[in-house]
Amino acid sequence: MTSATRTLRARRLEAAALELFTVRGFDAVTVDDLAAAGGVGRRTFFRYFPTKLDVVLGQLDDALAALVAALAAVPSAADPTSAARQAFLQVNAYSPGDEPVLRRRLALIETVPEVAARAAVRYEAWERAVALDAAARWGQAPDELRPQVFARVVVAAMRGVFTVWLASPEAELRSLVVAAFDDLGRGFG
DSSP: OOHHHHHHHHHHHHHHHHHHHHHHOTTTOOHHHHHHHTTSOHHHHHHHOSSHHHHHHHHHHHHHHHHHHHHHHSOTTSOHHHHHHHHHHHHTOOOTTTHHHHHHHHHHHHHOHHHHHHHHHHHHHHHHHHHHHHHHHHTSOTTSHHHHHHHHHHHHHHHHHHHHHHHOTTSOHHHHHHHHHHHHHHHHO
């Protein structure tokens, strides 16, 4: 099986699982239900997702890796706000076809306490990545106040963007990200 096939199968399993979670509720769905909905056996499901939580949250890990790469690609002369803006716009460049799955994932993260608690750990990793980048751009240590506050504000702003986007089906995600960074830039420019 090629990695492209694996990725396609994983995405199909993920889409089927997120739909099932949305319809029946996260707690009511078993791994056997997820495997059946994805048209695979239990063992095959576990090759792609160690737990049902990973179906919802695994993409956050992939997006973190993409964020780190995107931040590294921004020239070092860019200020932290500009660098974060560019990186978050790149990481959140979803095609219209991917948006329904993203909406389901984010709704689960916002409404299921167990998922929200586990997502918080992932958001801390995002904060660390943003703090490391900002600290390097400011010539400071990552554990100093300015990079720490900046990182937490940026990640909180992105979470706010997603909350507004979920509540406003007509809103365009990219426009919300731009607006959030415009506001942040006035405070961190």
